Amino acid sequence: MSKLAVKAEADVIEGVYLCSALDLPDLFGAAVEAAPGLKLYRPEDVPDPSRIRFALVWRPAPDAFEAYPNIALVQVIAAGVDGVLRNPSLPERAVVTRVHDDEQAAIMAGFAAWHVVWHHRRMGNYLAAQEAGTWDRTTIKTLRPPSQVTVGVLGYGLMGQAIATTVASMGFAVHAATRTGGDSGDGITRVAGPDAVQQVAARSDILINVLPLTDATRDILNADLFARMPEGAVLIQLGRGQHLVEDDLLAALDSGRIGGASLDVFHTEPLPGDHPFWTHPKVIVTPHEASVTSPKAVSDTLVRSVQEIERGQRPTAAVDKTTGY
Numbered sequence: 601m602s603k604l605a606v607k608a609e610a611d612v613i614e615g616v617y618l619c620s621a622l623d624l625p626d627l628f629g630a631a632v633e634a635a636p637g638l639k640l641y642r643p644e645d646v647p648d649p650s651r652i653r654f655a656l657v658w659r660p661a662p663d664a665f666e667a668y669p670n671i672a673l674v675q676v677i678a679a680g681v682d683g684v685l686r687n688p689s690l691p692e693r694a695v696v697t698r699v700h701d702d703e704q705a706a707i708m709a710g711f712a713a714w715h716v717v718w719h720h721r722r723m724g725n726y727l728a729a730q731e732a733g734t735w736d737r738t739t740i741k742t743l744r745p746p747s748q749v750t751v752g753v754l755g756y757g758l759m760g761q762a763i764a765t766t767v768a769s770m771g772f773a774v775h776a777a778t779r780t781g782g783d784s785g786d787g788i789t790r791v792a793g794p795d796a797v798q799q800v801a802a803r804s805d806i807l808i809n810v811l812p813l814t815d816a817t818r819d820i821l822n823a824d825l826f827a828r829m830p831e832g833a834v835l836i837q838l839g840r841g842q843h844l845v846e847d848d849l850l851a852a853l854d855s856g857r858i859g860g861a862s863l864d865v866f867h868t869e870p871l872p873g874d875h876p877f878w879t880h881p882k883v884i885v886t887p888h889e890a891s892v893t894s895p896k897a898v899s900d901t902l903v904r905s906v907q908e909i910e911r912g913q914r915p916t917a918a919v920d921k922t923t924g925y
């Protein structure tokens with residue numbers, strides 16, 4: 601081997617894909633492996649685990665990190681990092697980074713907006729009328745203008761802000777639970793404080809959840825919260841399955857307290873075939889596909905984070921392990 605080739609190999613920073621649920625090389629390999637200076641392996645192909653400096657991950661197995669004593673960076677392929685921060689083998693020293701992808705936020709905002717319109721316009725009525733072949737123009741008679749419909753947004757990071765802006769631009773009254781309150785003149789009412797979630801929920805005809813999953817937000821969508829919401833309000837749940845007490849939602853749907861729900865995330869994924877959500881007449885189920893990160897955004901964030909780590913800097917995309925986002 602020439603001297604140059606030895607040098608080139610030494611300069612390559614090696615990483616490993618760690619995932620129990622998706623084929624990451626298939627989804628992201630083409631983008632991340634094209635990045636100069638990085639080499640990624642499937643775990644079974646790693647030549648020397650001690651040379652592995654970073655991992656690209658999604659729902660890694662509980663012992664996934666054990667084989668790699670020198671991992672300095674754990675890059676999650678998505679915006680949510682809860683499945684990684686709780687991993688028992690995650691090394692203390694490793695910095696965890698996540699993807700900030702404006703395109704992902706735009707896709708999420710469109711998805712949320714679609715569900716807002718679906719519930720606001722009671723599109724289910726139209727589908728039923730079409731099924732029956734009836735020209736039924738009664739639904740519009742009870743339509744409330746968007747300015748009189750409050751849409752609450754729980755979680756005000758990149759996703760929550762994109763959703764709030766989009767839904768506000770459609771004329772709805774948007775109230776968001778944020779870390780700092782106040783009105784910024786953009787039509788979005790920000791609510792801060794320890795009970796911001798409860799306050800926003802209490803005003804919301806349609807409540808959209810995109811909170812990060814932390815100990816403070818686990819089970820936050822529960823009977824107590826539903827009891828505070830306007831009768832017949834709607835839940836659009838795009839955060840994490842563990843935010844929602846599923847039995848509480850089923851009871852609230854059956855009593856009419858909650859009028860409908862769009863659910864993209866669940867306690868158990870894939871949603872078990874016999875789960876009552878599948879057939880509930882007031883529930884729309886989608887398979888955790890409200891949005892998706894682009895391979896380019898994953899690759900760009902990974903390359904930048906590796907470079908920052910190698911320069912001894914804290915990566916721009918690093919999450920705070922204590923807050924969990």
Ligand code: GLV
Binds near residue numbers: 677678679680681893
């Ligand atoms: C998807 O669930 C994400 O966290 O980006």
